[in-house]
Amino acid sequence: MTLTSPARRAVLVAVVTLALSACSNGTAAPTGSGDAGPPRNGGSLVFAITPGTSCLNPQASPNSTTTATIARAIVDSLVAQDADGRLYPWLAEKWEVTDGGRGYLFTLRKDVKFHDGTPFDAAAVKANFDHIVRPETKSQYAASLFGGAYEGTEVIDRHTAKVIFSRPFAPFLQATSTANLGIQSPKALAEFGDKLCAGGEYTVGTGPFRAERHIKNQGVELVRNPDYAWGPDIEGRKGPAHLDRLTFRFLPEETVRVGALTSGQAQVAVLPVTSVGRVSKDPSYAYHQRRQPGESDSLFLNTSRAPFDNEGVRRAFLRAIDLDPIIKGVYFGVYERAWSPLSPATLGYEPSLEGSWKHDRAEAERLLDAAGWTGRDSAGYRTRDGRRLTVEWPYLDQSAQANSVGEAIQADVKKVGIELVRRSIDTGTYWDLLHNGRYDIWQIGYVRAEPDVLTGFFLSTSLPNSGGQNAARVGDPQVDAWLREGAASTDEAARVRAYQQVQRWAVEKAVVLPLAVTATTVGASRSVQGLAFDADGRPLFTGVWLTTS
Numbered sequence: 344m345t346l347t348s349p350a351r352r353a354v355l356v357a358v359v360t361l362a363l364s365a366c367s368n369g370t371a372a373p374t375g376s377g378d379a380g381p382p383r384n385g386g387s388l389v390f391a392i393t394p395g396t397s398c399l400n401p402q403a404s405p406n407s408t409t410t411a412t413i414a415r416a417i418v419d420s421l422v423a424q425d426a427d428g429r430l431y432p433w434l435a436e437k438w439e440v441t442d443g444g445r446g447y448l449f450t451l452r453k454d455v456k457f458h459d460g461t462p463f464d465a466a467a468v469k470a471n472f473d474h475i476v477r478p479e480t481k482s483q484y485a486a487s488l489f490g491g492a493y494e495g496t497e498v499i500d501r502h503t504a505k506v507i508f509s510r511p512f513a514p515f516l517q518a519t520s521t522a523n524l525g526i527q528s529p530k531a532l533a534e535f536g537d538k539l540c541a542g543g544e545y546t547v548g549t550g551p552f553r554a555e556r557h558i559k560n561q562g563v564e565l566v567r568n569p570d571y572a573w574g575p576d577i578e579g580r581k582g583p584a585h586l587d588r589l590t591f592r593f594l595p596e597e598t599v600r601v602g603a604l605t606s607g608q609a610q611v612a613v614l615p616v617t618s619v620g621r622v623s624k625d626p627s628y629a630y631h632q633r634r635q636p637g638e639s640d641s642l643f644l645n646t647s648r649a650p651f652d653n654e655g656v657r658r659a660f661l662r663a664i665d666l667d668p669i670i671k672g673v674y675f676g677v678y679e680r681a682w683s684p685l686s687p688a689t690l691g692y693e694p695s696l697e698g699s700w701k702h703d704r705a706e707a708e709r710l711l712d713a714a715g716w717t718g719r720d721s722a723g724y725r726t727r728d729g730r731r732l733t734v735e736w737p738y739l740d741q742s743a744q745a746n747s748v749g750e751a752i753q754a755d756v757k758k759v760g761i762e763l764v765r766r767s768i769d770t771g772t773y774w775d776l777l778h779n780g781r782y783d784i785w786q787i788g789y790v791r792a793e794p795d796v797l798t799g800f801f802l803s804t805s806l807p808n809s810g811g812q813n814a815a816r817v818g819d820p821q822v823d824a825w826l827r828e829g830a831a832s833t834d835e836a837a838r839v840r841a842y843q844q845v846q847r848w849a850v851e852k853a854v855v856l857p858l859a860v861t862a863t864t865v866g867a868s869r870s871v872q873g874l875a876f877d878a879d880g881r882p883l884f885t886g887v888w889l890t891t892s
Contacts, residue, residue: 379872379890386889387588388871390882391603391612394593398483399542399557401523402475405483406789410542411522412881413563413591417458418525418548421449421468423575424517424792424878426633428690433575434463434526434549435519444511444833447519451502455573457528458553465504469496470529472506487799487810488518490830511831513838514795520878521791525550549573551584551885562592574885577875585873585888601866604628610871610889611882614864616677616744622866629871632677633863633880636688637796638789639681642736642752642856643814645783650716650732657853659710660734663759665702669751670859673744677864681857683846684800688860688880690835691794691842696850707759716760725760733762734783737776740767745786748858778808785814788861792878794842798826800855801845815854822848 395409401418404410421435435449455463475485476493492508499505508515518524531539531547538545543557551574552565567584574581594600597615601622604612614622614630623630644651644660651657670680679687682696711717711725711732718726725732736749753763763784768776776782789796789812798805803818805811822845829841849855863880873886 382585382873382886382888383890384585384888385587386585386891387590388586388611388884388887388889389590389592389603389609390884391592391594391600391609393600393613394560394595398540399546399563400539401521401525402471402485402527403480403482403540406523406791408790408879408881409591409593411879413542413565414522414525414546414548415550415877415881416552416565416589416884417546417550417554418522418527419455419550419573420521420525421451421519422516423577424520425577426876426878426880428792428878429577430516430520431575431577433520434573438516440516440833441505442507444513444831445508447506447515448499449504449506451504452573453502455549456570457530457549458547458568459528459530461528461530463526463549464501465496465498466501467526467529468504468506469498470532471526472496472524474532475524483810485521485523488515488521488524490514490795490798511833513833514793514830517793552589560593562590565589565591571885580886584885586884589884604866604868607868610868611874612866614866615742616674616864618866619677619864620675627869629867629869629874631863631865631867631874631876631882633876634679634686634688635790635861635863635880636686636792636878638787638791638800638812639684639686639857640678640786640788640859640861641681641684642858643785643787643800644854644856645780645785645814645816646854647780647816648783650714650734651783653714654853655710655714656716656732659707659714659759660756660761661700661853661856662703662710663707663761664752664755664856666856666858667702669748669755673747673751674859678859678861681860682850684849684855684857685794685797685842685846686860689792689794689796691829691839693843693846696846699850704759711759711761719760722762723760724757724762731762732760733764735764735766736784736786737766737768737773737782738786739770739773777814780807780816786858787812787814790879794838795826795830797842797845798830801849802826815849817852817854819848 396404396407398404399410401410401414419434423431423433437450439448441448475482490512492510492512494507494509497505528547535545543554546554551571553568555564555566557563567587569583571583600612601618603609622628644657683693685692716725716727716732720726749765756763799812801822803823805813825841825844829838832838870890872888875883
């Protein structure tokens with residue numbers, strides 16, 4: 344998962360719900376039957392999805408899959424990214440990296456209008472980026488995509504904007520492809536103010552669909568933008584969407600979501616792993632799976648306090664866990680076992696970590712003995728100086744699968760004498776514990792097709808109380824140097840080397856236990872043609888059409 348809480352949980356939900364075609368790492372190529380004939384215009388499609396966060400403004404919400412998926416249909420970005428990491432023109436016809444990596448000069452399209460009729464131009468780019476980093480926006484994710492180095496946006500002329508950073512910042516170009524940095528109408532940003540999180544008619548973009556309304560706890564309804572003519576090349580079309588209407592229906596219960604698909608109430612649905620086997624084998628449906636890039640679903644061990652301030656105890660914890668059968672059993676082979684904090688679907692993934700450590704109960708016992716935890720109490724747990732070896736793992740609501748993983752880990756570490764206390768907490772407690780570091784284990788995942796996602800988790804200054812995700816609370820000057828090198832270099836090979844060093848360090852120091860590589864799992868009626876996916880594995884609906892209305 345990503346962070347955990349309604350906000351963080353939404354990020355977690357992102358990791359727990361949605362990535363690779365059933366048989367490959369996946370591309371954004373539209374899917375469908377080759378004998379369906381030419382595309383047909385018209386019709387309505389219902390997408391059954393988890394509710395996600397309460398804030399539907401991608402500029403303010405956390406890295407929520409639900410918010411980003413809805414926003415992607417409404418809001419366009421400066422550039423587009425395909426599933427292989429390539430960048431394409433979108434609202435920007437071209438771009439140039441200047442000033443040694445400190446400047447990004449965007450040449451913008453001249454034929455684009457927002458849904459409210461106002462023109463898209465360089466002033467709109469400036470208004471959006473300035474709005475995102477403004478403290479009163481209270482951005483929980485989008486602002487972090489500027490790396491804390493945004494100096495401003497200069498309007499060179501009506502159709503040329505230059506974004507300026509205080510230092511070279513290579514991850515920014517990919518960031519401009521995300522829905523979180525998508526360009527909204529400046530008029531709407533100014534007029535709607537604190538209503539933006541409500542989404543619906545308050546989200547005004549230039550995208551293929553226009554938001555019509557948001558019914559709280561039920562869903563969001565969109566209608567076709569007939570003027571749309573500027574889609575990115577990765578979707579294979581630039582014109583208006585085929586569908587007249589697109590509805591996102593919020594269905595938190597997994598069985599209800601699957602039932603909506605099988606009963607025909609929805610034409611596309613996010614599937615729980617428990618239903619993937621049945622739906623994927625049913626010829627009535629098409630099954631799509633995309634491996635998610637970014638931060639794998641992982642457990643971060645708090646190195647700032649005992650007992651995980653001891654590297655030997657951290658290593659013992661990892662080696663006590665027989666992870667392969669846990670992940671295979673709980674996720675039915677849909678999610679892979681993770682070996683690195685970075686997903687294999689991300690540029691810079693370090694493959695040498697695969698198989699680099701194994702379950703080894705005897706080694707775990709030896710490490711705990713060496714750390715001084717040699718006593719045993721009446722319950723069989725290890726003790727030192729009369730104190731039991733206990734670690735706490737607080738969590739918000741979990742899926743049944745995530746809960747099963749936790750229980751299995753709890754049982755494994757008990758075998759070597761570690762008491763693992765798992766505690767369900769409320770939202771307020773969540774933030775208090777996270778910000779103040781009062782936990783031993785924190786579970787997080789994060790979806791983003793850019794290796795700089797590691798900066799949020801391992802940079803010494805990226806602590807949770809300052810908006811970061813460094814839940815292991817690590818602070819190593821060498822790691823900071825690698826992360827800064829990866830962010831500053833425009834040489835892809837150099838970037839890859841830097842981020843791979845970070846991954847190896849994180850695993851060697853046992854500050855993280857990567858659990859699973861999560862995936863987007865979607866089932867669709869056979870009537871649905873042209874369904875594509877973006878770099879983050881999220882569905883795209885611009886080219887979707889129905890064989891039956």
